[in-house]
Amino acid sequence: MSKTTSMGRGIIAVLAVGSRNAGDLPGGTVADIAADLGKDRSQVSRSLRTAEHEGFLARGDHKSYALDWSLLTDAQLLTEQRLQSDGATALEGLSRETDEGCFLGVLSGDSTITIGERVPASSNMVGSWLGRPYPAFCSDAGQALLWEASDANVRTIFSDVAFVRHGPNTPLDVEDFLSRLRGARVRGYSIVDEEAEPGLYSLAVPIRDFKGDVVAALQVVGAKAHLEPRREFCATALLSWGQWLESTLGYSLPQNRL
Known part of the structure; x- marks a missing residue:
C-alpha cells in the first residue's frame, strides 16, 4: 500500500497514536502527532479526523487523540x-x-x-x-x-x-x-x-x-x-x-x- 494514499496516511496516523499509548502517554494532539511524524499539521489533522470517523481513534479532552479501545x-x-x-x-x-x-x-x-x-x-x-x-x-x-x-x-x-x-x-x-x-x-x-x-x-x-x-x-x-x-x-x-x-x-x- 502506498504511503501517499489517504488510507495509508490514516494508518500511519493510527500507528503514531498507538506508539504514544504504548509509551504510557495518554494520546496526542494534532501538533504532537505531526511532530512525531515530521509531517505537516494540516495533513495530519485530516488523517486523524478520518481515523476518528472510521472508529479507530477517539478524541478526548484538550483535542487529544487516543486509540479507541473498543476496537481492540x-x-x-x-x-x-x-x-x-x-x-x-x-x-x-x-x-x-x-x-x-x-x-x-x-x-x-x-x-x-x-x-x-x-x-x-x-x-x-x-x-x-x-x-x-x-x-x-x-x-x-x-x-x-x-x-x-x-x-x-x-x-x-x-x-x-x-x-x-x-x-x-x-x-x-x-x-x-x-x-x-x-x-x-x-x-x-x-x-x-x-x-x-x-x-x-x-x-x-x-x-x-x-x-x-x-x-x-x-x-x-x-x-x-x-x-x-x-x-x-x-x-x-x-x-x-x-x-x-x-x-x-x-x-x-x-x-x-x-
Missing part, C-alpha cells in the same frame, strides 16, 4: 475465537504429521490449562486433559507460556509455589526453571523431559497474537522412548504449525527477528 476489545474477542477454531486446525495437522498427541494450553495464574487436544489412535494416552490445570513450573506448556516473561515476573508467578517433584527431572526451584527457559529460547522451542511425569517427553512453542502477547502454547507430547529420537522432525513440524497459527492471529515477526 473486539479484536481480542476475535483472537480468542480464532485461537479455538484455527487452533483446532493446527492441532489436527500437527498430530497427523507427527503421529503424536498434540495440545494447546493457556496460562492461568501459576498453572497451565489445556484448551485443545488431538490424540492419534496409535497413541497410548488415556483420558482427556481438556480443562485440567497442571503446575506451570513442570507442565508441557509452562516454559512456552512464559516465553516473553521477565525473570522478575516469573519469580513473582512462582513466589508462593512449592516445587514438588512430579518426575525425575522436575525443576528444583524457580532459578532452575529460569535456566531451562533461557535454554529453550536459544533453541527456539522448549523440551520438557520427564519433568511432568516419568517417561513423558514434550516439545512446545509459544503462540502470539496480533499484539505480540503470548496467548497459548502449542505442544507435541508423547512417550520419551518414542518421541525423543524423533525430536528434530517433530520440532520442525511444531515450529511450522506454530508460525501458521500465529499468522492467523495477526502476529507479524519483528523485522529484527527475521
